[in-house]
Amino acid sequence: xxxxxxxxxxxxxxxxxxxxxxxxxxxxxxxxxxxxxxxxxxxxxxxxxxxxxxxxxxxxxxxxxxxxxxxxxxxxxxxxxxxxxxxxxxxxxxxxxxxxxxxxxxxxxxxxxxxxxxxxxx
Amino acid sequence: xxxxxxxxxxxxxxxxxxxxxxxxxxxxxxxxxxxxxxxxxxxxxxxxxxxxxxxxxxxxxxxxxxxxxxxxxxxxxxxxxxxxxxxxxxxxxxxxxxxxxxxxxxxx
Numbered sequence: 001x002x003x004x005x006x007x008x009x010x011x012x013x014x015x016x017x018x019x020x021x022x023x024x025x026x027x028x029x030x031x032x033x034x035x036x037x038x039x040x041x042x043x044x045x046x047x048x049x050x051x052x053x054x055x056x057x058x059x060x061x062x063x064x065x066x067x068x069x070x071x072x073x074x075x076x077x078x079x080x081x082x083x084x085x086x087x088x089x090x091x092x093x094x095x096x097x098x099x100x101x102x103x104x105x106x107x108x109x110x111x112x113x114x115x116x117x118x119x120x121x122x
Numbered sequence: 123x124x125x126x127x128x129x130x131x132x133x134x135x136x137x138x139x140x141x142x143x144x145x146x147x148x149x150x151x152x153x154x155x156x157x158x159x160x161x162x163x164x165x166x167x168x169x170x171x172x173x174x175x176x177x178x179x180x181x182x183x184x185x186x187x188x189x190x191x192x193x194x195x196x197x198x199x200x201x202x203x204x205x206x207x208x209x210x211x212x213x214x215x216x217x218x219x220x221x222x223x224x225x226x227x228x229x230x
Binding site for chain 2 (some may be wrong): 107
């Protein structure tokens with residue numbers, strides 16, 4: 001059974017830093033790209049960051065570029081999101097998601113974690 | 123960036139009704155369109171990928187269609203457990219994914 005378990009969410013002051021983690025199990029973690037998607041309170045879904053299976057390629061939304069860094073430790077089946085210079089608008093539930101690519105069907109997220117809440121406030 | 127526009131933003135329907143939600147990307151995305159269902163306090167769940175392929179385990183009352191700049195998600199006979207918010211997502215500009223703003227479905 002695929003499981004994605006996020007952790008690390010907390011209350012942080014503006015300008016602060018935090019690292020989120022996502023522990024994966026039930027699938028070959030090192031063979032799958034992974035992503036972070038966030039959802040501000042009462043709002044829709046926003047893609048944040050993605051990382052290739054090997055970790056050599058990373059991508060970030062413009063809203064977090066230069067402040068957030070996605071990474072992974074394939075030996076520990078764990079995905080990370082390092083966040084710096086946090087702002088009130090970063091307040092959200094952060095979900096990790098398992099990327100899938102199927103030939104002729106494209107890309108999609110087939111499994112999501114339960115999410116971890118980041119609150120940025122003084 | 124590809125913008126995704128869903129309509130309606132919310133709707134109320136009765137059990138047994140046929141419901142259709144539309145999603146229009148700001149440019150053609152071929153069939154690179156996915157649909158997710160999210161219930162309150164829960165993570166999103168994949169329903170449909172590549173515009174019309176039903177994810178394993180998803181009831182057959184859900185279906186998707188479309189290509190290019192017009193897509194639909196249809197629930198053929200609404201059930202009480204379908205109360206949720208539905209999101210479309212484009213994967214054409216992978217990995218710069220974008221989601222629609224969501225359609226909140228309420229059961230009458």
